[in-house]
Amino acid sequence: MMEVESRRIRRFGIQRNNTLLPLHVSSSANHTRNTVSCWYCDYKISSFNKPLFNYGRRYARFLKVWFSIGVGFALSVLLGVTVILLWELARAMHLCGGSNRLGSLTSASLFGFSPMLSGFRLSLADAGYIFISTIISVVVHEVGHAVAATSEGVQIEYIAVFMAVLFPGALVAFNYELLQTLPHLAALRVYSAGIWHNAVCCAACGLALFLLPLFLFPFYSSGHSPMVLNVPPTSPLSGYLAPGDVILSVDNVPVRNAQEWLELNTLTYNIKLNNVNISQHTGDVPIVNRMKGYCVPSFTMEESKITETYQDACPSELTSFVKVSCSYNITLDAGQNQTDLLNKPRNMYCLKAKDVVKLNKCGGHWGPDVTNGSGCTCSQDEFCLAPVQEPGLVWVEITYSSPSPECSLHERNRFSASETSGLKETNCDGTFIFVGDVISMAHSIQLTSYQPRLGLKLVAYFPNLLERILMWTFHVSLALALLNGLPVYFLDGESILEATLSHFTSLSPRKRKKVLRLCLFGGLFISIIGFFQELL
DSSP states (O other): OTHHHHHHHHHHTOOOOOSOOOSSOOTTSOSEEEEEOSSEEEEEEOTTHHHHHHHHHHTHHHHHHHHHHHHHHHHHHHHHHHHHHHHHHHHHTTOOOSOHHHHHHHHHHHTTOOGGGTTOOOOHHHHHHHHHHHHHHHHHHHHHHHHHHHHTTOOEEEEEEEEETTEEEEEEEEOHHHHHTSOHHHHHHHHHHHHHHHHHHHHHHHHHHHHHHHHTTTTEEEEEEEEEEEOOTTSTTBTTBOTTOEEEEETTEEOOSHHHHHHHHHHHHHHHHHSOSEEEEETTEEEEESOEEEEEEHHHHHHHEEEEOSTTOSOTTSEEEEEEESOOOOBOOTTOOHHHHHHSOEEEEEEOHHHHTTSOEEESSSOTTTOOSSSOOOOTTEEEEEEOOOTTOEEEEEEEEOOSTTHHHHHHHHOOOOSSOOEEEETTEEEEEEEEOHHHHHHTSEEEEEEESSOOTGGGHHHHHHHHHHHHHHHHHHHHHHHHTSSSTTSHHHHHHHHHHHHHOOOOHHHHHHHHHHHHHHHHHHHHHHHHHHHO
16 A cells, blocks of 8 residues: 555656655644545644654664565465456456366455355444454554555555545655665565564464464363354344353254354264155154154153154144154155155144153154264154254254353243243253254354353453454455455555566566556456446
8 A cells, every 4th residue: 555645646647745754743843633534534743753654774784684475475366366357357257167166266365255254244342343354454554654664664644544435545755756766675665564464463463363262271161162152133042042151062062162163063063954854754644864862761652643744743731752763774666756755644742842852762864972873862762753843943952051040040041831842951051952044143142262261251251352352353354465465456466567577577677668558458457347246
């Protein structure tokens, strides 16, 4: 961003004073200025000119080595994004038969859309995290330009923080004439410093995230189970979980952190979609194959047995169950398809879910400690029954713990009856059943992987706040480095490409200018095509 001011001056021919900005500004001089318009406002600061210049000159030898490494990295980024742009052009013209997944991942990263965030809905809190992370990333970028310039003896005119429409940013203004007199390699160090510092910021955020449990260890415990921070009223888990509760397991699989909570529910949903629920039909007895089941005594089954279709077979306070097969083979009669199988009358069992979940587990898709899927694991006088689920809905058993001293009284008043959920309570621990869209359910609550050792509710939010800021700063800083590496007008890629052509080629100024314009126009054109492809 540092070239914006200087290039505006050069392209429109505004006259400037050739003298350098004095190091010692008089007390009567204005250290701040501002510009305001209908879509743009900025705040220019000159108070940091002297400290930054003194720092750059004092450590000039070390900084030149540091930013020389940045030159190599910036050139690698420029080459990498150029390859991505060419790939995008080939995809747009249908010239390559490569994987569309590769193209979508590269373009998503290039234009600042992380693949892991695709389909993710931003909340108001996330918008705040992005705003803070953008400010941090932009400041790191511009400080890199400023320190690199001062290490080369170029003084800063001012640092500006601006808001263009709703997007924050910053820029550093230099004496352009003095910058033009620098050797090409020195200028290249200045131009590459922003991208290099954003890359270092990404590495620092990644390292901080990795070491965060160690940093927070004196005050927080981690690696055990995630703790609930917030349950919005619109969440399907509202009334079943409360702030301070600790989620212990999902379908008997231990949950050690907030990320595993999301991964386990996503895995459960994928298993549900990729496997057949009803695979066999023997006489009038339906058999559900490869499902989560419970060992139900035979006398209970006789009392609850009915013969009906799947739709609305049981009263609202009861849940429909059918037998689970111990076999993994799909056997259908000649000319019979699974639609016909679903529409035929069959034996079903209407049971109370809150009573069933207290029984031993059987069937597949539970945790590895319960069953390996090779048998029903029930005694001779029991049968393995699995709940009947509507398409798109998943049965999930969630175990939690409420560590607060007053949880016993709180537990008695918290839960209300539900058509799809059953519950068993043991003092401050409990298990409840959720039936529905587990993906939306998993994202509907706010969890933290860190539990405060002091038990204070206010400090429980700090690790989550810090973790989110580090995560978003990593992504925003990465996007800023890649975007500024694009060979397009008004970004760092333009200046880096110009200085590279001047330093590493023997082209005449006229030919170099033509090559530069061709590269910048081509990069801008392909970038626009790739951007609109992502939108569409």
